[in-house]
Amino acid sequence: MIHHISYHTSALSPSEDIRSVTDLKRHTREILDHIHTTGRPVFLTVNGRADSVLLDVKEYEKLIHAGNIARLLASAEQDVEQGKTRSFHTFIQEFKRDNAI
Secondary structure: OOOOOOOOOOOOOHHHHEEEHHHHHHOHHHHHHHHHHHOOOEEEEEOOEEEEEEOOHHHHHHHHHHHHHHHHHHHHHHHHHOOOOOOHHHHHHHHHHHHOO
């Protein structure tokens, strides 16, 4: 099954997307609504330092899917780098032979 992957291209907005944990405690619903509306993650700070990231579950699933695709492609890229390739014509001949088409 092929999934269409689209990513939000909105740039990080520091004034909206970086919030303190205290702010999260006080404005949880507002922050969650912001995440769902913009699709952008919210970076949480503790004592002024980056600590955690909140991300919409649909955006998280897209990142996981993209990571899985990248892992699948990594072995193919290694094969190309090591010269382990063959022509399309050769591949089709082998495929037909191996699958008795």
